Amino acid sequence: MAKYLITGGAGFFGSILKKYFLDKGAECVSVDLVYDDFKHKNFTAIQGDICDKVLMDKLCAAHRFDAIFHCAALLAHVKSDLKNLWHSNVDGTRIICETAEKYDIHKIIFISSNCLWAKNFDTPVTEEEMPDPQEIYGKSKWECEKILSAHRNKINSIVFRSPTIMDEGRLGLLAILFEFIDENCKLPMVGDGENVYQFIYAKDLAKAFELALDAQYSDVFNIGSDDVKSFNDVYTYVIEHSDSKSRLLHFPKWPMILAMKICFWLHLSPLGPYQYKMIASNFVFETSKIKQKLGFQPTLKNEEMLLKAYEYYHKNKKEIAGRKNVSAHNSAAKMGIIRLLKWLCKIIP
Numbered sequence: 001m002a003k004y005l006i007t008g009g010a011g012f013f014g015s016i017l018k019k020y021f022l023d024k025g026a027e028c029v030s031v032d033l034v035y036d037d038f039k040h041k042n043f044t045a046i047q048g049d050i051c052d053k054v055l056m057d058k059l060c061a062a063h064r065f066d067a068i069f070h071c072a073a074l075l076a077h078v079k080s081d082l083k084n085l086w087h088s089n090v091d092g093t094r095i096i097c098e099t100a101e102k103y104d105i106h107k108i109i110f111i112s113s114n115c116l117w118a119k120n121f122d123t124p125v126t127e128e129e130m131p132d133p134q135e136i137y138g139k140s141k142w143e144c145e146k147i148l149s150a151h152r153n154k155i156n157s158i159v160f161r162s163p164t165i166m167d168e169g170r171l172g173l174l175a176i177l178f179e180f181i182d183e184n185c186k187l188p189m190v191g192d193g194e195n196v197y198q199f200i201y202a203k204d205l206a207k208a209f210e211l212a213l214d215a216q217y218s219d220v221f222n223i224g225s226d227d228v229k230s231f232n233d234v235y236t237y238v239i240e241h242s243d244s245k246s247r248l249l250h251f252p253k254w255p256m257i258l259a260m261k262i263c264f265w266l267h268l269s270p271l272g273p274y275q276y277k278m279i280a281s282n283f284v285f286e287t288s289k290i291k292q293k294l295g296f297q298p299t300l301k302n303e304e305m306l307l308k309a310y311e312y313y314h315k316n317k318k319e320i321a322g323r324k325n326v327s328a329h330n331s332a333a334k335m336g337i338i339r340l341l342k343w344l345c346k347i348i349p
Contacts, residue, residue, distance in 0.1 A: 001025065001026065001027050001042075002021075002025075002026045002027070002066045002067075003026065003027040003028070003029070003063055003064060003065050003066055004021060004026055004027070004028050004029070004065060004066060004067050004068070004069055005028075005029050005030075005031070005059065005060070005063070005065045005067075005068045005069070005105075006018050006028055006029070006030045006031075006068075006069045006071060007030075007031055007032070007050050007068070007069070007070050007071055007072035007092075007096065008030075008032055008070075008071035008072030008073065008327075009028070009029075009030025009031065009032050009036060009045065009071070010030060010032035010034040010035070010036035010038075010045070010326075010327060011032065011034070011071060011072070011327040011329060011330065012165070012167075012169060012170055012171075012172075012202075012327060012329035012330050013071055013111070013165050013202055013205065013206075013329070014030065014032065014069075014071045014072075015038065015169075015330075016167060016202045016203065016206055017069060017071065017205075017206050017209060018030060018038070018043060020203065020206040020207075020209075020210075021206075021209075021210075022040050022042055022043060024210070025042075026042070027042040027043075028040075028042065028043050028044075029043075029044045029045075029046065029059065029063055029065075030043070030044070030045050030046065031046045031047075031048050031049075031050060031055070031056075031059065031072075032045070032046075032047065032048075032072065032327075033047070033048070033049060033072075034047070034325060034326060034327055035047050035325065046059065049088075049092075050072055050088070050092035050095060050096060051087060051088060051091050051092045051095060053095055053099070056095055056096065056099045057099060057102075060099050060100070060102070060103040060105065061103065065103075065105050066105075066107065066213075067105065067107035067108065067109060067213060068096060068100055068105055068107070068108045068109070069109050069209060070093065070096055070108055070109065070110040070111070071111050072088075072092065073088075073089050073111070073137075073140075073141075074088045074089060075137060075172075075328045075329075076135055076136055076137035076272050076274070082136065085136055085137065085140060086136060086139075086140055089137075089140035089141070089143075089144060090140050090143045090144060090147070093110075093143075093144040093147050093148070094147050096108065097147055097148065097150075097151045097155060100151075100155055101151065101154050101155065105155070106154070106155055106156055107155070107156050107157075107158075107213065108148065108155055108156075108157045108158075109157070109158045109160070109209050109212050109213075110144065110145075110148055110157060110158070110159050110160070111160055111162050111205075112141045112142075112144065112145055112159050112160060112161045112162065112220075113137070113138060113141045113161065113162060114161060114162065114163045114164075114198075114283055114285065115133060115135070115137050115138035115141060115274050116131035116132070116133050116138050116141060116142050116161065117129070117131060117132055117133065117134075117138070117283070118132075118133065118134040118135065118138065118273060118274050118277040118278060119132075119134075119277065119281065120195075120281035120282050120283070121281075121282055121283055121284070122282060124284045124285060124286035124287075125222065125283065125284065125285050125286060126222070126286045126289075127161070127220050127221065127222055127286075127289055131145075134273055134274065134277065135272060135273040135274050137272075137274065138274060145159055145220070148218070149218070152218040155218070156215065156216060156217055156218050157218045158212040158215055158218070158219060158221065159219070159220040159221065160205065160208060160209075160212075160221055160222075160223050161220065161221065161222045161223065161285065162200055162205060162223055162224070163197070163198040163199055163200055163223075163224050163225075163283070163285060164197075164198075164199050164200070165199070165200055165202050165205060165329075166199040166200065166201060166202065166302075166305040166306060166308075166309055167201060167202035167203065167305060167308060167309060168308045168309055168311065168312035169309070169312050169330065170202070170309045170312075170329060171313065171320065171329060171330060171331055171332050171333075172328050172329045172331070172332075172333050173270060173271070173275065173333045174309060175313060175320070175331075175332030175333055176270075176332075176333060176335055176338055178309070178310050178313040178314070179332075179335075179342075180246060180342060180345070181238065181239060181242065181244045181246050181310060182244065182310075182313065182314055182317065184244055184245040184246055185246055185342055185345050185346055186246060186247055186248070186249035186345040186346070186348065187235055187239075187246050187247070187248050187249060187345075188249055188251055188256075188341055188345055189231065189232070189235075189248050189249060189250045189251065190251060190253055190256045190257065190260075190279045190280040191250065191251075191252070191253035191256075191280035192232075192250060192253075193230060193231045193232035193235075193248060193250060194230045194231075194232060195230065195231060195280055195281055195282045196228045196229065196230055196231070196282050196283075196284055197228070197231065197278065197281075197282070197283050197284070197302075198224040198225055198228045198283065198284045198285055198302065199224070199225055199302045199305055199306065200223055200224050200225060200298070201225065201298060201299060201300040201305045203299075204223075204225075204296075204298045204299055204300065205223060207296070208221075208223055208290065208294065208296050211294040211295060211296055212294060215293075215294065219293070221287075221289055221290040221293070221294065221296075222285035222286060222287050222289065222290060223285065223287060223290055223296065224284065224285040224287055224298070225298045225300065225301055225302050225305070226287075226298050226301065227301055228284050228301075228302055229301070229302060229303060232248060233303065234302050234303045234306055235248060236248070237303035237306075237307065238303065238306055238307045238310050241307050242307070242310060242311070242314065249345055249348065253280050256280075257276055257277070257279070257280065260275075260276035260279070261273075261276055263336070263337050264276065268336050268337040269336045269337050269338060270333045270334060270335070270336055270338070271338075320332055
């Protein structure tokens with residue numbers, strides 16, 4: 001029976017990943033800062049920190065892991081975590097690599113991010129595009145990639161540069177969008193809404209992890225959905241396939257971005273530099289490499305997976321509102337000054 005260590009196994013994607021591999025007959029061990037009450041005969045949950053060298057030693061000494069799925073990461077829009085983000089993301093990755101070498105674990109699969117950039121791209125972004133992160137989360141992911149590359153002589157590491165991971169249960173900043181739709185509010189759009197931004201279906205990403213297990217080399221792959229439509233089209237699809245009476249309300253691009261920037265630096269908004277720079281920009285990964293080398297094919301389009309996420313929110317919003325001590329993507333982000341924008345959208349004819 002294959003055995004895998006999952007960092008961040010209590011998080012949004014970690015929870016999907018462990019169920020995916022448990023259903024495949026594997027044994028999974030999770031280490032996460034958050035308590036994990038998931039039960040399965042082949043699953044072990046450890047509440048702990050990947051930066052704890054003693055804990056990581058004990059885990060890898062007690063289990064013979066076939067691979068490490070490194071999904072744990074602190075996010076930049078969780079303000080209380082900012083001072084710990086670099087330590088957790090970067091030093092945690094370094095400790096994972098050192099521990100893997102010590103215990104002869106020769107495979108690490110890591111989730112990187114499209115936050116390696118924060119600018120508009122008029123053409124799909126390839127793996128050869130040099131990262132240029134503009135905020136601490138993206139910078140930490142780029143540093144993690146460098147650490148993994150430095151260990152490639154002893155560890156086969158597969159890095160997935162991933163856009164926003166989407167499935168039912170995905171919340172975080174998206175919960176703000178879902179609240180607007182659920183309450184039939186007009187949706188504020190920054191600019192004309194014709195820009196495109198790629199997602200990846202969580203179960204497709206889990207399948208990519210499975211495919212990567214057979215790769216006897218280190219490499220970096222972009223991953224994402226196909227046939228990426230504009231925000232106008234994606235949001236309209238969700239509205240039309242739900243009971244919402246929302247409609248799109250477009251605001252001038254540059255005044256809105258300036259306002260979002262000011263609100264963030266005044267600690268009034270959850271939207272950080274990456275979000276306010278990308279919210280009206282184009283970003284799509286070019287994914288031919290992962291299709292050719294790993295045989296990967298996405299199954300859902302942006303609009304289909306966003307609808308799944310919204311429907312989950314709609315059915316579970318009362319329970320979601322009461323959640324405590326869960327990961328950032330499993331809880332609804334606080335609106336801050338966006339609540340004022342929501343009020344304005346209601347009164348604008």
